[in-house]
Amino acid sequence: MNTAPIISKVWSFCTTLRDDGVSYGDYLEQLTYLIFLKMADEYAKPPHNRDVGIPAEFNWQSLKSKRGSDLEGHYITLLRELGTKAGMLGQIFTKAQNKIQDPAKLFRLIDMVDDTEWVTMGANIKGDIYEGLLEKNAEDTKSGAGQYFTPRALIRAMVECVRPEPGTLIADPACGTGGFFLAAYDFITNPANFNLDRNQKAFLKHEAFHGNEIVANTRRLCLMNMFLHNIGEIDGGVSISPNDSLVADSGERFDYVLANPPFGKKSSMSFTNEEGEQETDDLTYNRQDFWATTSNKQLNFVQHIRTMLKTTGRAAVVVPDNVLFEGGAGETIRKKLLDNTDLHTILRLPTGVFYAQGVKANVIFFDNHEASPNPWTKQVWYYDYRTNIHHTLKKNPMRFENLSDFINCYNPQNRHQRKATWDENDAPEGRWRSYSYEEISARDKTSLDIFWLKDESLTDLDNLPEPDELAEEIIENLEAGLNSFREVLAGLSTQ
Numbered sequence: 001m002n003t004a005p006i007i008s009k010v011w012s013f014c015t016t017l018r019d020d021g022v023s024y025g026d027y028l029e030q031l032t033y034l035i036f037l038k039m040a041d042e043y044a045k046p047p048h049n050r051d052v053g054i055p056a057e058f059n060w061q062s063l064k065s066k067r068g069s070d071l072e073g074h075y076i077t078l079l080r081e082l083g084t085k086a087g088m089l090g091q092i093f094t095k096a097q098n099k100i101q102d103p104a105k106l107f108r109l110i111d112m113v114d115d116t117e118w119v120t121m122g123a124n125i126k127g128d129i130y131e132g133l134l135e136k137n138a139e140d141t142k143s144g145a146g147q148y149f150t151p152r153a154l155i156r157a158m159v160e161c162v163r164p165e166p167g168t169l170i171a172d173p174a175c176g177t178g179g180f181f182l183a184a185y186d187f188i189t190n191p192a193n194f195n196l197d198r199n200q201k202a203f204l205k206h207e208a209f210h211g212n213e214i215v216a217n218t219r220r221l222c223l224m225n226m227f228l229h230n231i232g233e234i235d236g237g238v239s240i241s242p243n244d245s246l247v248a249d250s251g252e253r254f255d256y257v258l259a260n261p262p263f264g265k266k267s268s269m270s271f272t273n274e275e276g277e278q279e280t281d282d283l284t285y286n287r288q289d290f291w292a293t294t295s296n297k298q299l300n301f302v303q304h305i306r307t308m309l310k311t312t313g314r315a316a317v318v319v320p321d322n323v324l325f326e327g328g329a330g331e332t333i334r335k336k337l338l339d340n341t342d343l344h345t346i347l348r349l350p351t352g353v354f355y356a357q358g359v360k361a362n363v364i365f366f367d368n369h370e371a372s373p374n375p376w377t378k379q380v381w382y383y384d385y386r387t388n389i390h391h392t393l394k395k396n397p398m399r400f401e402n403l404s405d406f407i408n409c410y411n412p413q414n415r416h417q418r419k420a421t422w423d424e425n426d427a428p429e430g431r432w433r434s435y436s437y438e439e440i441s442a443r444d445k446t447s448l449d450i451f452w453l454k455d456e457s458l459t460d461l462d463n464l465p466e467p468d469e470l471a472e473e474i475i476e477n478l479e480a481g482l483n484s485f486r487e488v489l490a491g492l493s494t495q
Contacts, residue, residue, distance in 0.1 A: 006116075006125075007132040013112060017105060024137045026099035029217055031133070032224045033079065034113045036092050036234075037063065042119040043234060052235040053089050058082060063110055072103045091223055091238050095216045127182070127229035134177050134221065138355045139393070150179050150260040150318065151353055157403040158258060158316040158363060159183040161345075161410045163193075166200040168208065168255035171308055173245035173301065175211030178222040180258040182229050184209075205231060210252065212245035246285050246300050253310045260318035261301035263359060291336040294329035298322065302364075303333060306341060309368035321360045325449040334446045338377040338437060341366040344415065346448060347406055348384045352391035353398050360386075365410075380448070381418060381434045383409055387453040405431070 014027040022030075041060035043050045056062070058078040066074050079096035082089060100106045118126055131152070138149035164170055164184045172180045188194055188204060196204070209231060213219040219240055226232055232239065284295045290303045298319055305315050323330065324346075337343050345365035354361065369376045383406045391398045409432040411418050421430035433452065440446060 004132075006129050007136075010112070010129065011133060011136055013109060017100065020100070020102055020105070022099055025217070028133055028137050028221065029096075030098070030100055030109065031113070032220055033093065033096060034063075034110060035118060035228075036224065038113050038116075039118045040234060042117065048119070050235060053085055053087070054082065060114075064114065067107060068103050071107060072098065072101075075106065088223060088227070088232065088234060088236060088238050091240070091242075092220050094220065094242075096220075123228065123230035127225070130225055130228045131182070134225065149177055149355060151355075151398060152179060152183070153398050153400040153403065154318075154349070154353065154363070155179045155183045155258075155260075156400050157407055159187050160407050161365065161412050162256060162258065162314055162316050163412050164188060164256045164258075166194050166196055167203055169253075170209050170256045170258065171252075171254040172211045172257065172259045173304060173308065174259055174261045175213050175222055175240060176218060176260070178211070178225045178240075180260075181209045181211065181226055181231065184256070184258065185229060185231060206233070206236070209239055210254065211240045212243060213240055214242060214244050216242065246297070246304055249287065249289050249304075249307050252308070253313070254308055255310055255313055257305045257308050257313065257315040257317070259301070259305060259315075261298060263298065263320050263361070292329035292332040294333075296322070296326065296329065299326070299330055299333050302337065306337065306366075306368060311368055311370045313368045314366075315368070316363055316365050318361050318363050321362065321449060323364075324362060325445065325447045327445045331445040334448060335441075337366065338380075338440065338446070339375045340371070341368050342376045342378070343380055344377070345381045345383070345410060347403075348382065348386045348451070350386045350389040350391055350398075352393060352396075355393065375437055377437050379434045379436045380440060381409075381432065382450060384431045384451060384453055387431075387451060388456050 010031065014022070014024060017027055037054070037060045040052045040054050042048070043052060044059070058081055063071070063075065063078070076098050079093055079098060082093040083096050084090065085093070098106075100109065134149060135152075159180070164187060166188055170181065170184050172178075175181065185204065185208075188208075189196065189201075194200075209226070211222070213222055219242060222240055223232070223238065226240075227234065284293050285300055286293055287303075289307045290300070292299070292303070294300060302317065302319065302323060305317055309315060324334075343364065343366040345363075347363040347365075349361045349363065351360060353359070367376075385403070385406060390396065391402075409418065409421065418434075420434060421432040431453065435450060440448065
């Protein structure tokens with residue numbers, strides 16, 4: 001079944017609501033509530049006959065039976081009451097509010113959702129529909145929703161390299177809309193990779209995935225996204241915690257951590273001083289398991305992810321450039337990471353990949369190990385997919401196929417048998433090469449910020465991208481600069 005027409009139908013109604021000031025995110029939020037209620041109604045009927053904890057006075061039929069102001073008032077009460085329930089039900093409706101002020105349009109949306117049998121629809125179909133909506137929402141750069149949506153091509157490539165196995169625990173301490181969980185689920189359930197027995201399927205559905213997401217709306221989107229992809233139960237517990245994962249070590253340990261922690265300004269908190277004025281202060285996490293105390297949240301996430309891993313655990317983490325070169329705590333953390341884990345691979349990414357414009361990021365891959373007097377890292381392999389690479393979100397987005405050469409070089413089946421594509425006397429244009437532990441340790445501040453390819457844009461005007469691609473890239477960089485400037489101004493205004 002082609003999901004594109006359904007995505008188009010569901011999303012087209014948003015255009016009507018935009019005239020009433022309903023944003024993409026608000027629309028997707030309301031759609032989540034209604035689809036959940038409709039599926040609960042379907043599960044309550046034969047052959048399922050399940051009670052998911054929704055009182056009769058607040059079920060799907062109660063919405064369908066009302067019109068006009070009665071519908072609007074009932075919907076507001078329903079959202080508030082269901083948010084007090086336990087389990088997934090309560091998490092889906094936590095802090096829920098009605099954003100559709102026109103009762104006639106609310107009724108039309110209810111009618112549209114009612115027109116589809118969601119439970120009988122295949123998980124791949126309804127999951128693809130919801131993922132399509134999430135991606136469209138992420139494209140609305142003004143809302144900032146893109147920061148919770150990692151491009152699926154990159155996620156899939158990371159999962160292909162790490163190759164999670166059945167019966168293992170997979171975590172993401174800043175899981176956004178759940179993209180890493182879905183990609184890992186698809187990889188493990190792919191018959192070309194594994195043939196799962198009944199127990200392995202049950203474990204994957206109910207126990208494999210664990211995450212944190214502190215933003216209530218994003219957490220509900222994640223839970224719904226996972227549920228529609230056949231992860232978890234409508235009347236089951238919640239595997240996505242609302243807690244800030246950096247605050248403390250939960251004590252849980254995982255086989256794999258796949259993550260794209262939030263970028264941006266340093267962690268901070270607001271407080272009221274003795275004069276009653278609002279102030280902000282850099283937020284640091286004083287944890288005994290951390291190698292260094294810092295307010296840089298990306299560096300804190302790297303330390304936290306290492307703590308989360310079992311002694312045989314493996315991690316793939318998206319980090320901004322500053323993690324590779326920042327001094328002070330950054331240098332301490334890089335040295336400890338090289339010594340205490342096997343930091344074996346770094347993928348350098350171009351701009352124009354993420355929905356947050358101008359982001360310069362990398363993926364670091366490392367394996368955890370037990371304590372040892374000798375460094376675990378022997379050499380770090382780099383794949384430079386940044387130099388002379390031009391991507392834009394609209395006209396030239398990065399696709400999974402663009403990373404196929406990196407995956408081949410990574411050699412997921414046996415990464416200990418890698419071959420360089422770089423030779424000083426033969427092919428210096430190769431994107432894949434390694435540096436020894438000794439070479440990196442001798443660098444200033446133990447910097448991992450390494451490039452070796454010649455940037456043709458600086459010397460070869462004939463090889464510049466097309467004008468429209470250049471224009472889009474310039475716009476993205478300008479918007480990124482403006483966003484950074486706004487953050488600085490916001491920080492000054494609170495001082």
